[in-house]
Amino acid sequence: MELGAAALAASLALPRLAGATETVTAEGAMTMAYVTTSDGVEIFYKDWGPKDAQPIVFHHGWPLSSDDWDAQMLFFLSNGYRVVAHDRRGHGRSAQVSDGHDMDHYAADAFAVAEHLDLRNAVHIGHSTGGGEVARYVARHGQPSGRVAKAVLLSAVPPLMLKTEANPEGLPIEVFNGFREGTANNRAQIFLDVAAGPFYGFNREGAEVSQGVVQNWWRxxxxxxxxxxxxxxxxxxETDQTEDLRAIDVPxxxxxxxxxxxxxxxxxALKSIKLLKNGTLKVYAGYPHGMLTTHAQVLNPDLLAFVKG
Known part of the structure; x- marks a missing residue:
């Protein structure tokens, strides 16, 4: 007697740890992986490569997903590393919950993934908002649990983007209010405008615009x-991460x-390097915010050299 698809999938489902879920096809293949946080949020993650290899963990920027790291994940995978990346809560394939969209929850969610996969001796690499996530994760979760070997802050937001009396070099609140207005009223258009303009430096004279890159950002x-x-x-x-940076001891x-x-x-970057105990600064002349995509052929070998060093 033939089993129904649901029954067959159930019969082939692999045992899993509490708090972890997978989508299983009728043939029994796992297609999606999630971990459930302590406050009940399902976080999607990718975990590729040898499970006994050193993990390289990637943290994406706003408003993207772990897909933004494709070039880096495939590069490190080809060099024998285990590569892991998750979609931040509310982003990509993770649960679209109402609350918890702050650095504390972002870092705690990353720790839920690291704990579930038991990642140790990991190198955490964060871009933009993901750099803020890395700084808080390493300072509050990764170092205390002994799970972090090194960290990378790539085009990252720390220590503080907003202009204040104590941070006069920051950007005025009107800049971020403009992002809020665009997101609330027509985020489809602002996402196109940002990707086709300043994010990748495509608004600079002589820039070679990649429509595929723009559309992938929008997607x-x-x-x-x-x-x-x-x-x-x-x-x-508005998150001041001065103390996070001061607390980080790892290279x-x-x-x-x-x-x-x-x-x-x-x-x-020029402020962060002054706050880090064991930091190294590398500046790329003329490179844009999204340089991990536009200049992956340069950044990937530099990242590998740091990981191996």
Whole structure:
């Protein structure tokens, strides 16, 4: 007697740890992997490569997903590493929950993935908002649990993007209010405008615009939740991570393009390096905010050299 698809899938399902879920096809192949956080949020993750190899963990920027790291994940996979990346809550394939769109929850969610996969001696690499996530994760979760070997802050938002009396070099609140207005009223258009303009430096004279890159940015953004994206603007712009940076002891590479129009280098990398105990700064002349995509052929070998060093 033939089993129904649901019964067959159930009969072939592999045992799993509490808090972890997978989607299983009728043939028994796992297609999606999730971990459930302590506050009940399902976080999607990718985990490729040898499970006994050193893990390289990637943290994506706003409003994207783990797909933004394709070039780096395939590169490190080809060099024998285990590569892991997750979609931040409300982004990509993770649950579109209403609350928790702040650095504390972002870091705790990353720790839920690291704990579930028992990642140790890991190198955590974060881009933009993901760099803020890495800084808080390493300071509050990764170092105390002994799970982190090194960290990379790539075009990252720390220590603080917003202009304040104590941070006069920051960007005025009106800049971020503009992002909020665009996200609330027509995020499909603002996502196109950002990707086709300052994010990749495609608005610079002589720039070679890749429509595929623009459309992929838009695709990733529109997969996520408008609520998560709206709240995330406050998280990446108003979170002061000075103390996170001061608390990090592991070797940390700070990478930034000096033509970054989204996170200006003077208020980010050049300040972060002064706060880190064991930091190295690498500046890329003329590179944009999205240099991990536009200049992957340069950044990937530099990342590998740091990981191996």
């Amino acid at each position: 990733q953004g529109m997969m996520g939740s408008a609520k998560a994206h709206y709240d995330g603007i406050k998280a990446f712009s 940390t590479l700070v990478m930034h393009g000096d033509d970054d129009q989204i996170v200006p280098i003077a208020d980010a």
